[in-house]
Amino acid sequence: EAGVAQSPRYKIIEKRQSVAFWCNPISGHATLYWYQQILGQGPKLLIQFQNNGVVDDSQLPKDRFSAERLKGVDSTLKIQPAKLEDSAVYLCASSSSRVRTEAFFGQGTRLTVV
Amino acid sequence: RKEVEQDPGPFNVPEGATVAFNCTYSNSASQSFFWYRQDCRKEPKLLMSVYSSGNEDGRFTAQLNRASQYISLLIRDSKLSDSATYLCVVYPPDTGRRALTFGSGTRLQVQP
Numbered sequence: 741e742a743g744v745a746q747s748p749r750y751k752i753i754e755k756r757q758s759v760a761f762w763c764n765p766i767s768g769h770a771t772l773y774w775y776q777q778i779l780g781q782g783p784k785l786l787i788q789f790q791n792n793g794v795v796d797d798s799q800l801p802k803d804r805f806s807a808e809r810l811k812g813v814d815s816t817l818k819i820q821p822a823k824l825e826d827s828a829v830y831l832c833a834s835s836s837s838r839v840r841t842e843a844f845f846g847q848g849t850r851l852t853v854v
Numbered sequence: 855r856k857e858v859e860q861d862p863g864p865f866n867v868p869e870g871a872t873v874a875f876n877c878t879y880s881n882s883a884s885q886s887f888f889w890y891r892q893d894c895r896k897e898p899k900l901l902m903s904v905y906s907s908g909n910e911d912g913r914f915t916a917q918l919n920r921a922s923q924y925i926s927l928l929i930r931d932s933k934l935s936d937s938a939t940y941l942c943v944v945y946p947p948d949t950g951r952r953a954l955t956f957g958s959g960t961r962l963q964v965q966p
Contacts, residue, residue: 773953782858782941782956783898796953831897833954842888843954845897 742766744846746832752852758820761849765813765834771795773843774807774817775831783831789815822853855880858944860957868965871932875960877942878924886945887918887925892959893938901927901940932964 745764753759765772770791775783786805788795791812800807804823809815819826829850833843860877867873879887887904902909904925908917915928929936942957 775956780862780958782860782958785953785955788953842900842903845899847897 744832744834744844746846746849748849749847750850750852752854753822755824755853756821758818759822759851760816760818761830761832761851763815763817763832763846765815765832766844769834769836769844770812771835771837771843772809772815773833773835774815775833777829777831777848779828786817819851822851824853827851827853856957857881857946857955858942858957860942860960862958862960864961864963866963866965867932869932869934871964872928872930873932873962874926874928875940875942875962876924876926877957879942879944880923881944881946882920882923883947884944885947888943888954889916889925889927890941890943890956891938892941898941898956929962932962934964934966937962937964
């Protein structure tokens with residue numbers, strides 16, 4: 741079974757530039773998450789989708805971050821404009837149900853904002 | 855108060871030692887609990903679920919104490935390969951927000 745795919749693996753941008761990350765979840769998984777993990781901290785939820793609808797985006801900085809999941813499959817996360825404090829690993833995860841099931845993570849995109 | 859709290863460590867233990875981590879959660883109505891393992895510069899992966907009755911998988915034992923709102927992970931006969939960060943994970947109650955909530959992790963370093 742193919743895992744969660746993310747791209748790119750690494751990205752370096754200057755502050756105020758824009759960047760986009762892509763995620764392809766495990767086939768058939770209805771729930772998709774984007775997490776931000778800053779060095780030394782646990783992953784923090786940015787947004788959760790159920791199919792192509794948003795379940796929770798309460799911690800997404802909506803003035804600069806946006807995410808979409810068209811057709812309930814692939815998802816993109818965008819940052820515009822980036823700030824230095826956005827430097828982190830952006831992890832995409834998927835699960836087959838919203839209830840008590842394991843979430844599978846992609847390898848993440850390591851973003852450095854300089 | 856954080857939703858999920860862990861001692862960041864690091865816990866430095868010799869091979870063969872037994873080590874235990876605790877994690878506390880703030881919402882008494884939380885329903886599901888997990889331990890994830892994260893190796894350096896890798897993604898988190900499920901280590902084990904935590905059931906009310908406790909569960910064991912080889913050298914790993916997880917327990918839940920709902921009255922005190924904490925979960926624990928016990929590792930017996932530590933191996934060098936157990937060196938990693940262990941993330942405590944909680945599913946909140948059904949309030950419409952169902953995402954996994956992570957603690958900040960406890961770092962374990964097993965030494966030869």
